[in-house]
Amino acid sequence: MSELFQKKISLNTILFNIAVAIVLILLLAPILIVIFSSFSGKSHLSWPFTDLTFRWYKEVLQRSLWVKAFVNSLIIASLSTVISLAIATPAAFALSRRKKNKVSSVLSSFISWPLMVPPVMIGIALLIFFSKIGLRGSYFAIAIGHSLWAGPLVFITMNAVFERFNPIYVSAAADLGANVFQTFIKVTIPIVRSGMISAVFLGFVISTQEFIIALFLYAPKTITLPVEIYTAIRYEISPGISAISVYMIGIVAAALIVIDRVIGIENIGFGGKG
Amino acid sequence: MLDNLWKRYKYLIPALPILVFFLIFFLYPLVEMVRISFYRSLTYGQMEKIFTAENYIRFMTDIFYLKVLWRSFLLGIAVTAVTVPLGFILAYALWQSKGAKRKILYFCVLFPLFTNLVVRLYGWRIILSPTGPINVTLQYLGLIDAPVKLIFTFPAVVLGLFSECAPYYILILFSVLTLINERYIDAAIDLGANQVTTFLKIIWPLSLPGVVSGGVLTFIWSFGSYATPMILGKPVHWTAAIHAERQILSVRDWPFGTAIGIMLMIFIILVLFFQSRITPKTQTQRN
Numbered sequence: 279m280s281e282l283f284q285k286k287i288s289l290n291t292i293l294f295n296i297a298v299a300i301v302l303i304l305l306l307a308p309i310l311i312v313i314f315s316s317f318s319g320k321s322h323l324s325w326p327f328t329d330l331t332f333r334w335y336k337e338v339l340q341r342s343l344w345v346k347a348f349v350n351s352l353i354i355a356s357l358s359t360v361i362s363l364a365i366a367t368p369a370a371f372a373l374s375r376r377k378k379n380k381v382s383s384v385l386s387s388f389i390s391w392p393l394m395v396p397p398v399m400i401g402i403a404l405l406i407f408f409s410k411i412g413l414r415g416s417y418f419a420i421a422i423g424h425s426l427w428a429g430p431l432v433f434i435t436m437n438a439v440f441e442r443f444n445p446i447y448v449s450a451a452a453d454l455g456a457n458v459f460q461t462f463i464k465v466t467i468p469i470v471r472s473g474m475i476s477a478v479f480l481g482f483v484i485s486t487q488e489f490i491i492a493l494f495l496y497a498p499k500t501i502t503l504p505v506e507i508y509t510a511i512r513y514e515i516s517p518g519i520s521a522i523s524v525y526m527i528g529i530v531a532a533a534l535i536v537i538d539r540v541i542g543i544e545n546i547g548f549g550g551k552g
Numbered sequence: 553m554l555d556n557l558w559k560r561y562k563y564l565i566p567a568l569p570i571l572v573f574f575l576i577f578f579l580y581p582l583v584e585m586v587r588i589s590f591y592r593s594l595t596y597g598q599m600e601k602i603f604t605a606e607n608y609i610r611f612m613t614d615i616f617y618l619k620v621l622w623r624s625f626l627l628g629i630a631v632t633a634v635t636v637p638l639g640f641i642l643a644y645a646l647w648q649s650k651g652a653k654r655k656i657l658y659f660c661v662l663f664p665l666f667t668n669l670v671v672r673l674y675g676w677r678i679i680l681s682p683t684g685p686i687n688v689t690l691q692y693l694g695l696i697d698a699p700v701k702l703i704f705t706f707p708a709v710v711l712g713l714f715s716e717c718a719p720y721y722i723l724i725l726f727s728v729l730t731l732i733n734e735r736y737i738d739a740a741i742d743l744g745a746n747q748v749t750t751f752l753k754i755i756w757p758l759s760l761p762g763v764v765s766g767g768v769l770t771f772i773w774s775f776g777s778y779a780t781p782m783i784l785g786k787p788v789h790w791t792a793a794i795h796a797e798r799q800i801l802s803v804r805d806w807p808f809g810t811a812i813g814i815m816l817m818i819f820i821i822l823v824l825f826f827q828s829r830i831t832p833k834t835q836t837q838r839n
Contacts, residue, residue: 290747298645301638305664305715308675311685315678324683365573368566385567392578394824396776398793399813402800403581406588406810422577429570462566487668490778494801508670511783515677523671530666534659543658 309527316520323515334521344522347506350417354492354502355485357421362429362481367474370436371466374443389433392426400426401494408495415497423491428481435480439473439541472540479533486529589810599807607811617795617812621819624791628775630706631713635770636763639718643725643762644755665719673783676712677703680784704786712780717773721766728762729755768827772820792816 319329338344369389373382392400404423408414447469451461467474489504496505503526510519537543589607592600611617646657664672678684682699690696702708732755740750778793792812799809 294641294645297638297641301642301718302660304638304711305642305718306660307679308672308715309664309667310675311678312671312675322683323678323681325685325688361573365570369570372563372566381561381564385564385571389570389574392574394772394820395582396773396778396793396816396820398776398778398797399582399585399817400578402796402810402813403585404577405800406584406806407577407581410584425573426578429573433570483666487666489668489670494797504668504670507668507674508779508783511670511674511677515674515681519674520678523668523674526668526671530663530668534662534666538655538659543655543662 312520312523313527316517316524318517318520321516323517323520334517335524338518338522338525344503344506347501347503348522348525350500351486351503354417354420354424354500355482357417358424358428358485359478359481361421361425362432363474363477365425366429366433367436367477368462370433371440371462374437374440386437390430393430397427397488397490398494401491404491405494414495415500417500420492420495420500420502421485423495424485424488427488427491428484431484432477432481435477436470436473439470439477443469476537476541479537483530483533486526585810586814588806589814591807593805593807596804607808608815610808611811611815617792620790620792620795621815623789624775624793624816627706627709627713627777627781627789627791628771630710631717631774632767632771634710634714635718635721636767638714639721639725639766640759640763642718643722643729646722646726647729661719661722664715665723669716669779670783672715673712673780676708676715676784680708703784706785706789709781709785709789712784713774713777716777716780717770720773721770724766724769725759725762729759732758764827764830768823772823775823776816776820 315323315327316334317330317332318327319331320327366389369385373386373389400423404419404426405414408416408419413419443466447465448461451465456464487504489502489508492502492505493508496502503522507519507523507526534543588599590603590605592602592604592606594600642657642661646654646661649657679686680702681687682701682703684702686702687696687699691699736754736758737750740754745753775791776793777791778797781789781791782794793816796809796812796816799805799812803809
């Protein structure tokens with residue numbers, strides 16, 4: 279009897295593991311195929327990819343179109359990281375300790391509103407706004423747009439970091455005569471530094487990968503890499519585009535590894551016990 | 553009185569910058585958008601600044617746009633129906649795993665989440681193309697004679713949106729699963745329940761808040777999606793968001809384009825309101 283039960287459990291486990299594998303394939307297949315196709319020696323992409331080569335990686339770097347878009351993406355990502363960190367960190371600090379308070383929870387949910395609005399709507403609204411004040415197509419405008427997306431996510435991450443932070447140190451600093459500002463700089467920041475480093479990478483990655491808001495706000499001079507790729511893939515698929523995509527994938531992989539080293543990858547998320 | 557208020561809300565001062573930032577760059581532009589949707593559009597992208605509801609009337613009386621809205625709705629339903637069970641499997645595996653295995657699974661969820669959507673859609677284009685791995689393999693095996701049309705179809709759009717939404721759904725559901733008290737599961741097994749019964753009677757009801765909020769987010773994002781139907785679909789699969797963008801960037805009819813956008817948002821707000829009515833409260837059990 280017990281043997282039969284054992285057997286049934288293992289059959290369940292096997293079926294479950296197969297299902298997990300299928301979901302993982304659906305999630306990872308598009309990324310893996312892009313990486314694989316970038317080594318294709320043929321100039322058109324048809325399966326199977328043969329004559330494997332690295333030449334596309336060098337070739338795309340010689341095309342100023344891609345390099346310029348890449349540099350633009352880095353400039354905008356840096357700007358938007360600075361903006362979202364500067365606005366989201368203090369807010370996460372202020373709102374983390376008094377979750378029970380009604381005002382705090384209303385404000386917290388307001389800060390995550392931009393995540394609920396389709397990016398196309400944010401793009402249209404900002405396009406109208408920045409056209410009116412004459413900043414459409416500037417690095418600043420795109421960085422602001424990305425901060426509306428990165429800011430809430432940095433806020434959620436930093437909120438989790440501050441929740442685990444023991445407020446006794448803050449009281450101690452206050453007892454010793456430090457004012458709120460001094461306490462924040464000298465006590466709070468050093469304790470949560472690793473969380474902040476992760477938030478920096480989080481903000482940076484989100485901005486380098488976002489493209490819908492950028493699509494509405496870009497000008498030829500400030501076009502970002504995802505927008506350039508988007509324009510390209512509507513007409514062709516080629517190993518060159520794959521190679522430039524792999525550079526983008528590399529940024530994500532590097533950022534995730536850094537975040538994992540600093541706070542542990544499982545601490546990025548949407549609250550919970552994490 | 554004022555002194556009292558100051559004391560009570562002093563701690564909120566660090567939250568001011570982000571609130572001001574969102575007021576200027578998020579709420580105000582949205583309000584502007586609402587205002588423009590009531591203007592009258594003239595030719596060559598000009599607008600007459602009068603108050604008229606004609607853009608909304610045009611949207612609601614044109615069968616073409618009603619069909620677009622209906623198809624966006626069906627798309628959202630289809631994607632949610634695929635994502636909820638498939639995402640549950642991975643969230644469950646993530647919850648049950650420990651140590652290095654959990655780390656690897658977590659990485660497998662976060663990696664696609666952060667990888668550029670365009671890059672992932674490009675990957676799907678390669679996989680589904682007539683000379684892509686699926687078609688070539690099927691032909692090689694002799695199962696089909698000519699390439700099957702996989703790309704620019706409704707299932708392709710659903711697949712693309714699944715891989716877009718699933719990572720978020722999985723993380724939301726996982727965070728709810730971690731709140732479940734393991735003792736309930738031990739108790740059920742001690743009382744003789746098998747895995748299936750334990751799942752149906754204990755885990756599923758307790759995970760419902762995560763399924764609902766993750767599922768609603770999936771629906772909203774697919775309903776309002778732009779890039780995926782654009783790249784993996786044909787014009788017949790275009791969502792309301794794409795038509796709003798076309799009106800604004802191509803036709804330069806800002807009042808009508810913003811009106812489509814506002815209709816989309818009203819629909820999303822209704823869905824969120826409905827969700828807040830049906831969502832079971834997250835139950836936190838003490839360990």
